[in-house]
Amino acid sequence: MNLKKAKMILDKDFKIAQIDKRIYGSFIEHLGRAVYEGIYEPGHPLADDQGFRKDVISLVKELNVPIIRYPGGNFVSGYNWEDGVGPKADRPRRLELAWRTVEINEVGTNEFADWAKKVDSEVNMAVNLGTRGIDAARNLVEYCNHPSGSYWSDLRISHGYKNPHKFQTWCLGNEMDGPWQIGHKTAVEYGRIASEAAKVMKWVDPTIELVACGSSSSSMPTFADWEATVLDHTYDQVEYISLHQYYGNRDHDTANFVARSLDMDAFIRSVTAICDYVKAKKRSKKNINLSFDEWNVWYHSNEADRKMDPWQIAPHQLEDVYTFEDAILVGCMLITMLKHADRVKIACMAQLVNVIAPIMTDRGGAAWKQTIFYPYMHASVFGRGTALNSIISSPLYDSKDFTDVPYLESTAVYNEETDELTIFAVNRDLEEPLLLECDVRNFEGYRVIEHIVLEHNDAKARNTISNPANVIPHNRGNAEIKDGYIQSTLSKFSWNVIRLSK
Structure with a gap:
């Protein structure tokens, strides 16, 4: 694929x-x-x-x-x-x-x-x-x-x-x-x-x-x-x-x-x-x-x-x-x-x-x-720190009310005091994962410490008093750094938090 x-x-x-x-x-x-x-x-x-x-x-x-x-x-x-x-x-x-x-x-x-x-x-x-x-x-x-x-x-x-x-x-x-x-x-x-x-x-x-x-x-x-x-x-x-x-x-x-x-x-x-x-x-x-x-x-x-x-x-x-x-x-x-x-x-x-x-x-x-x-x-x-101006190139789709909707919705926050960088990313694609390549060469010495993912096969899934853990995040995302680039596959229709630190 x-x-x-x-x-x-x-x-x-x-x-x-x-x-x-x-x-x-x-x-x-x-x-x-x-x-x-x-x-x-x-x-x-x-x-x-x-x-x-x-x-x-x-x-x-x-x-x-x-x-x-x-x-x-x-x-x-x-x-x-x-x-x-x-x-x-x-x-x-x-x-x-x-x-x-x-x-x-x-x-x-x-x-x-x-x-x-x-x-x-x-x-x-x-x-x-x-x-x-x-x-x-x-x-x-x-x-x-x-x-x-x-x-x-x-x-x-x-x-x-x-x-x-x-x-x-x-x-x-x-x-x-x-x-x-x-x-x-x-x-x-x-x-x-x-x-x-x-x-x-x-x-x-x-x-x-x-x-x-x-x-x-x-x-x-x-x-x-x-x-x-x-x-x-x-x-x-x-x-x-x-x-x-x-x-x-x-x-x-x-x-x-x-x-x-x-x-x-x-x-x-x-x-x-x-x-x-x-x-x-x-x-x-x-x-x-x-x-x-x-x-x-x-x-x-x-x-x-x-x-x-x-x-x-x-x-x-x-x-x-x-x-x-x-x-x-x-x-x-x-x-x-x-x-x-x-x-x-x-x-x-x-x-x-x-x-x-x-x-x-x-x-x-x-x-x-x-x-x-x-x-x-x-x-x-x-998300505490400085909001970074992320330069993003994403494939697009059209919907009933919007044109050129990016499949990737993302931003990043740099916390200089704690030497942490956090990327928030949504894959809007309802059917397929999205490959993400992120250039972080300016953050030399940083490593991925956690990749949190919120995903579910049912877009209408809910948490209730009888099933309060039906939709919960996990930290089994696959983001990794190699030669100054983060490589990750964002699950279809998912919320992602990729955390980096020195």
Whole structure:
């Protein structure tokens, strides 16, 4: 059999940028069972003294998640943050209009800050610019970040938190371009309130960084105009603009589905261009970077969610059970963001537990890893360092929505501190292995220490509570170095992590 062959050239000096660790962030929203029965389940055999599940904490720590967006999402646009602080017995139950559930407010800002410390993560805090605005936003910053001596900081102290949380990254609302959003706004309306909120939030704490809302997806009819208008108002006050994108495979066209990371690439390039247009228009020296703070596969649970009765507490909602092909696309999306590490500084897989998530739990029972857990973990653990500009030559294919799709989707990360080089590679070919030849002559003295492979004969294979190890990686890949070249056969339709070290 004459296999297709792809070539790659890597050089220490072919650099894109130092990778911001926050690119491996995630997201917990008060939605479905993400909080209640997800991270928090008092009475569970593995619950700690605060009610947080220790098995979930352990799995999140495996992912090495550096930052977690909270508390939403659509939820935040109707959330009164004061409901979630102070004695739990005094906290109100609220109708949660975004997802049509009942919010019990047993977990709020302080509890989530505690949980984030348990998983060694930072909090990416969102403020409500839907039903609320400037005053509530500045008060929340004061409550969280001001040391003492003011009403809101002293209130925090009275709640048992003497030291400020010092949250550094803040989101100015959520998806305000979407008609589904509580308090939906035009770009001008949002740009004005975001600018004014940003101003007073930074007056309270000048050290914070702010994310303005970009479009909810690249398919929004207001896309591009929205970004340009919002940045026209907020450019001097914010550091980032957000991107959100989800993909699905409703027509069961796998070759087309796993090519959708090309759409993500085009989205990133377009938003970067808009940012730079506004920079030029304003004669600014400042770059606006990107926060891809919602991304994932999301479609499996749509039909079940449409049938859900409203006003439940922690219902089974948005509980996609992921397939092997979903893991392949997630790997391609991670690679895509790393290729843009010069501008994508923050990203949040949406979400983290139970709700379109890599981690699932059973009430009173086990927690397990979905298929998408593995590429996310590999990238987060091994993808720290400098993103390299990989020179790639790959055979191509066409699909329903895309032309010239490379069978090889790949990038590499060089960690100078540890003398490690990691190659992430996907073979999109559904039928055949792909030969990979990678020139690493610039990495003299390096050897292959591991070649991890995630593969399965069934693209629709899933991990479940009864079969949690159906799709798991192995380290029996065949990559080897000879005369400065890596030679490897990438299994058909596979995710690969080739690790080198001196």
